[in-house]
Amino acid sequence: MSQPQGFIDKDHPEFVCKLERSLYGLKQxxxxxxxxxxxxxxxxxxxxxxxxxxxxxxxxxxxxxxxxxxxxxxxxxxxxxxxxxxxxxxxxxxxxxxxxxxxxxxxxxxxxxxPQGLLVHQSKYIRDLLHKVHMFDSKPCTTPCHPNQKLLNHGSPPFHDPGLYRSIVGALQYLTFTRPDIAYSVNQVCQFMHSPLDSHFVAVKRILRYLKGSLHLGLCFQPGNLDIRAYTDADWAGDPNDRRSTIGFVVFLGDNPISWSSKKQHTVSRSSTEAEYRAMATTTAEVVWIQQLLQDLSLSPSTTPLLHCDNISAMALATNPILHSKAKHIEIDCHFVRERVQQGTIMLQFVNSSEQFADILTKGLCFPLFSSHCNNLMLANAQHNIEGEC
CATH class of the missing domain: 3.30.310 (TATA-Binding Protein)
Structure with a gap:
C-alpha cells in the first residue's frame, strides 16, 4: 500500500507499507x-x-x-x-x-x-426509489408494460441522461427478488443500458407507475408439502431487434414460488420447438440445483419434480431416444434433459397455455390475465410497516 498523505517517510518516499492484516475497503x-x-x-x-x-x-x-x-x-x-x-x-x-x-x-x-405464513416484500425500497426519481405522486397503472410490448433500438431520440437510466434500471433489477410480476418488463429495459432512447425511459416510467399502484405487493410463503413444480415457457423470436427468444420459468416448492427468471436466449432459435426446448433445459438445470439445495438442508420432496410445458413437440423431443437430424444443433440440451427424464429425476407434463404460469415472464399481458398470474405467483399485500419506516 502506498504511504498515506501526511505520513510519507522523507528518507524513503519510494517505500510502500506492508499490511499485517486486511483492512476494510481494500480489494482483498x-x-x-x-x-x-x-x-x-x-x-x-x-x-x-x-x-x-x-x-x-x-x-x-x-x-x-x-x-x-x-x-x-x-x-x-x-x-x-x-x-x-x-x-x-x-x-x-x-x-x-x-x-x-x-x-x-x-x-x-x-x-x-x-397467521397464514410469511410475507416478504420491498415496499420501503419502492417508496424510497419513487421519492428518489420524483415519481411518488405519479398516476398508477395496472400493468408494468403494454400487452405484447416490444422495445426497439431505433425510432426514438437518445435519452438525455443515460446515467439516470442505468441507476433506475439497476434499482429495478434488485426489486425482482420479491416481485416476479415485473421480471419481464425489467428484462426488457435492461437490454438498452448502453444506449437508452426516450422510448425506453417511457417504458421505465411505466414500471415505476405500476409499482406506485402495487406498492405493498409481496410474496406470501405458506407451510405445506415440499413437492417441486416448475413451469417453463418461451416467446419464440420475440425480440424484433435480433429475433432472439425470451425464456421464462418459475419453480414452486409446494405452493410457494422460490425461483424465477426472465431472460433472452444467447442464440437465435430456428423453431418454436428449439426455443421451448432450450427453456426446458434451463429450467431443468434450476430444478437440479434446488434439489441439491434441499438435500443439503436434509429435506427431500415426496414426489418427482414435475416440469410443465405447453409445447408438445419439445416434450416429444425430450422423451424420444432418437435424435432427429434437425435437432443436432441442440444436442447437448437434448441429452441433458433426456437423461434426467430417463433417470426419473424429473417428469414432464403438458399444460395449456391459459394455465402456463411462466407466461408472465415471457411477454406483456393484458390486465385480466396478468392479474390472474399474479395470484398464481402468491403475490399478496403487506399490511404493516416495519418500525422506524418513513
Whole structure:
C-alpha cells in the first residue's frame, strides 16, 4: 500500500507499507473476511452447502442449524432454540456482532409474520426509489408494460441522461427478488443500458407507475408439502431487434414460488420447438440445483419434480431416444434433459397455455390475465410497516 498523505517517510518516499492484516475497503478484504469467518464456522461443526457456498449447515443429532452469510450480514435459523442460541454465543465471543432478534428487515427486504405464513416484500425500497426519481405522486397503472410490448433500438431520440437510466434500471433489477410480476418488463429495459432512447425511459416510467399502484405487493410463503413444480415457457423470436427468444420459468416448492427468471436466449432459435426446448433445459438445470439445495438442508420432496410445458413437440423431443437430424444443433440440451427424464429425476407434463404460469415472464399481458398470474405467483399485500419506516 502506498504511504498515506501526511505520513510519507522523507528518507524513503519510494517505500510502500506492508499490511499485517486486511483492512476494510481494500480489494482483498472481503476475501480475507470470508476465509476467516468460514474457517471459524467449520471449526464449530458447520459444513458448506454444495449448492450455495454462502449457506452453512450444522447437524447435531436430530437438530439442524442453518446460517446464511452475505458479506457481514447473517441470517441464522434452526429447529432448536438451544442450539441456535449456542451458535450465537460462540459467534459473539469470536466476533464483534449484534443479535438483532427475529428477522424483520434484511438487505432491503421486509419480512412480516402473518397467521397464514410469511410475507416478504420491498415496499420501503419502492417508496424510497419513487421519492428518489420524483415519481411518488405519479398516476398508477395496472400493468408494468403494454400487452405484447416490444422495445426497439431505433425510432426514438437518445435519452438525455443515460446515467439516470442505468441507476433506475439497476434499482429495478434488485426489486425482482420479491416481485416476479415485473421480471419481464425489467428484462426488457435492461437490454438498452448502453444506449437508452426516450422510448425506453417511457417504458421505465411505466414500471415505476405500476409499482406506485402495487406498492405493498409481496410474496406470501405458506407451510405445506415440499413437492417441486416448475413451469417453463418461451416467446419464440420475440425480440424484433435480433429475433432472439425470451425464456421464462418459475419453480414452486409446494405452493410457494422460490425461483424465477426472465431472460433472452444467447442464440437465435430456428423453431418454436428449439426455443421451448432450450427453456426446458434451463429450467431443468434450476430444478437440479434446488434439489441439491434441499438435500443439503436434509429435506427431500415426496414426489418427482414435475416440469410443465405447453409445447408438445419439445416434450416429444425430450422423451424420444432418437435424435432427429434437425435437432443436432441442440444436442447437448437434448441429452441433458433426456437423461434426467430417463433417470426419473424429473417428469414432464403438458399444460395449456391459459394455465402456463411462466407466461408472465415471457411477454406483456393484458390486465385480466396478468392479474390472474399474479395470484398464481402468491403475490399478496403487506399490511404493516416495519418500525422506524418513513
Amino acid at each position: 478484504a472481503p476475501r480475507a473476511w470470508n476465509a476467516r469467518f468460514s474457517s471459524f464456522l467449520l471449526s464449530l461443526g458447520f459444513t458448506s452447502s454444495y449448492a450455495d457456498h454462502s449457506l452453512y449447515v450444522k447437524r447435531d443429532g436430530p437438530s439442524l442449524v442453518v446460517l446464511l452469510l452475505y458479506v457481514d450480514d447473517i441470517i441464522l435459523s434452526g429447529d432448536d432454540d438451544v442450539h441456535v442460541q449456542s451458535v450465537i454465543s460462540q459467534l459473539t465471543r469470536e466476533f464483534d456482532m449484534k443479535d438483532l432478534g427475529v428477522l424483520h428487515y434484511f438487505l432491503g427486504m421486509q419480512i412480516e409474520y402473518q
